[in-house]
């Protein structure tokens with residue numbers, strides 16, 4: 001096949017943007033189809049590429065954490081998404097967070113200016129039957145294309161629910177109450193923290209448990225499975241009085257230095273019982289994201305209940321929380337380890353459509369699918385097992401989740417068809433057990449006659 005026929009990437013999210021860039025970087029022309037602004041998904045708000053639909057964070061930066069390792073590998077591999085994330089980073093105490101509007105606008109302009117990339121706006125309703133195609137339409141793939149993909153695979157989708165948290169105007173936060181700090185004083189003081197005493201926490205918890213939910217459609221209510229790493233805050237509240245204090249409202253390592261020294265025993269009684277953290281959204285610090293407060297409450301209820309939080313009594317919300325059903329394909333059955341469909345090797349897929357959750361994982365999958373689409377076009381063998389950090393992200397996810405909540409995710413999470421049980425069962429932190437995990441993976445890969453590449457060395 002001649003590679004003069006452009007590769008077609010469908011969906012300009014995190015995965016598609018990275019994929020299109022890698023195709024072009026290999027010298028192969030590419031058309032990137034993005035349906036926004038003509039059609040939009042229920043979670044997207046702009047017309048720009050690589051829009052971050054909820055939090056503005058790509059996860060922890062330290063390279064002994066799965067996300068940090070993946071960032072570092074993607075940097076070395078020339079990822080445009082992580083490159084722009086670095087350029088437009090905002091303070092986030094050890095996490096890689098970005099000014100989302102500037103980040104997405106810059107990526108849109110950068111891709112639009114590349115001589116080998118054509119950015120074509122409009123919904124693609126069918127998978128192109130010919131040529132090399134990369135599907136990166138995400139968890140909210142448009143209905144017509146989803147139906148065509150279902151016909152092509154002959155399989156139903158799998159799904160779970162994911163929610164986004166509200167964004168608050170900085171000037172409306174009462175900074176006599178909210179204080180700046182990062183947990184355990186790590187990095188710069190990057191978060192605004194709203195402290196609650198026990199009575200305030202219990203009032204808030206009660207109000208949250210009783211608040212009115214936005215309606216799910218009947219069939220959705222029956223099958224509502226939440227993504228455990230991103231539970232709606234009201235679902236967390238329903239699970240128990242203290243659940244939020246062990247989750248997003250964890251008070252440890254946070255202290256208002258205006259009250260005195262943290263380690264002074266005289267100040268022990270001043271430590272908060274619970275804390276709501278807000279992370280900076282934009283470089284100017286005008287917008288703040290409520291960390292871990294993804295929600296499916298009715299919008300009026302969100303305002304009423306969240307204004308009970310000390311410091312947010314007059315909060316103005318520029319975006320409310322929402323919840324959506326995320327769908328994904330049964331990738332271990334449908335794809336091989338190079339992200340090509342077994343049925344049609346010229347069709348590849350990446351991002352949340354294949355079940356990898358999160359911005360960083362989407363960018364990594366996009367890197368691999370784009371690289372492989374270009375390699376197929378150039379007549380080169382595709383790369384097989386993926387970025388080491390992606391494996392790490394997988395292990396990290398698996399080790400931090402409760403097995404009983406796996407149902408919708410594990411067989412499809414990531415692109416590794418059958419992780420060995422001993423890796424799957426690891427409950428310890430990834431960083432600490434990385435070497436052992438890699439040894440296990442190497443054995444497993446050898447057993448399956450797969451080569452395990454560290455892409456930074458092979459790309």
Ligand SMILES: Cc1cc2nc3c(=O)[nH]c(=O)nc-3n(C[C@H](O)[C@H](O)[C@H](O)COP(=O)(O)OP(=O)(O)OC[C@H]3O[C@@H](n4cnc5c(N)ncnc54)[C@H](O)[C@@H]3O)c2cc1C
Nearest residue numbers: 011013014015035054055124137138142351352358359362
């Ligand atoms: C409500 C919600 C909250 C989330 N919160 C977080 C979070 O806080 N942190 C995190 O890391 N991840 C979060 N995620 C997951 C995260 O959004 C995804 O993992 C990541 O964005 C997936 O990237 P992607 O490129 O696969 O899909 P997307 O980024 O969704 O991109 C898909 C693109 O395809 C386009 N498209 C769809 N159909 C068509 C078509 N037929 N033709 C042309 N274009 C099409 C869409 O417009 C979109 O631009 C959340 C997801 C949802 C739905």
